[in-house]
Amino acid sequence: MARPAKIGLDYFPIDIDLDQDDKLGMIIGEYGSKGELLWIKLLGWIYKNEGYFAEWNEEVQLKFLRRYNYCGFSLSFVNEVVPRFIKWGLLNQTVFNTFHILTSERIQKTWLDATRKRKDRVLNENIWLLEINDGNPAEETQNKAECINKLKEIKEKEIKEELIVPEEAAPHPSPTENSSPPKDKLQEKQGKLVERQQKFYQELTVYLEQYKPEMLRAFYNHWSEPNRSKTKMKCELEETWDLKLRLIKWEKNDAKFNKGKNNSSDGQQGSQSSEEYQRKRKELEERTRRISSE
Structure with a gap:
């Protein structure tokens, strides 16, 4: 069995400054807080039962009094105050x-907002006071929500377009500004590297009297070697650098590394001298034999 469609509300909003309303203020001024309480209970009766209206006849009045008997309302009091609600514009x-139905634009608007997610809302066009879309408040609410979402999308799109600066609108550096392309900057750094290499070479010439030229040349060739981008020398990539200390260490390593080579060279020279001696000795013996034979 299908569940019956829900018409009324489980709760409804009440403004915190309800007593400041001019229309209700007339009731409060005439009947005090009891008149204000009757208005609040009448709203609860309307929202709970039919949602946005309530029939108002003797039977309904008695049911209303029985429901809110604890508030101290009498039938004569209710029948006296409700017409005042109508007179001051609280009800249409x-x-x-x-x-003989109690309703108002405010009541209908509150119900419409509270039931905006319902798909089975039904209204009485004869007493409906708001503008509707083909007599279907659900469709009206849905269209309104779609319109709001569409406006939000358009607004977000406009904001994004404002954040994206077109290429032609982007600021270009003036000719006077020192803003060379990356390639020119690289060439500039490479040119400065050559200058630093020459300066490094001049610094080494001071040590010509202390070290052999061959050693200084090898030292320079090693430490002036450029990196892959040809912007820095090998010595500039070191965390610490002291030219004097580096030369001392280089000389020690050079002597240690070339010691074996020097010994080998001396051995080769000795071998060559021995061969020369043997050759000359043979020549001398050959001459001696010739003289003896003659």
């Missing part, structure tokens, strides 16, 4: 005079 007078 035309609908009441025609159909």
Whole structure:
């Protein structure tokens, strides 16, 4: 069995400054807090039962009194105050005079907002006071929500377009500004490297009297070697650098490394001298034999 469609509300909003409303203020001024309480209970009765209206006849009045008996309302009091609600505009007078129904634009608007997610809302067009879309408040609410979402999308799109600066609108550096392309900057750094290499070479010439030229040349060739981008020398990549200390260490390593080579060279020279001696000795013996034979 299908669940019956829900019409009324489980709760409804009440403004915190309800007593500051001019229309209700007339009731409070005439009947005090009891008149204000009757208005709040009447709203609860309307929202709970039919949602946005309530029939108002003797049977309904008695049911209302039985429901809110604890508030101390009497039938005469209710019948006296409710017409005052209509007079001061809290309830619609035309609908009441025609159909004996209590409702208002404010009540209908509150119900419409509270039931905006319901797909089975039904309304009475004869007493409906708001503008509707083909008599379907659910469709009206849905269209309104779609319109709001569409406006949000358009606004977000406009904001994004404002954040994206077109290429032609982007600021270009003036000719006077020192803003060379990356390639020119690289060439500039490479040119400065050559200058630093020459300076490094000049610094080594001071040590010509202390070290052999061959050693200084090897030292320079090693430490002036450029990196892959040809912007820095090998010595500039070191965390610490002291030219004097580096030369001392280089000389020690050079002597240690070339010691074996020097010994080998001396051995080769000795071998060559021995061969020369043997050759000359043979020549001398050959001459001696010739002289003896003659």
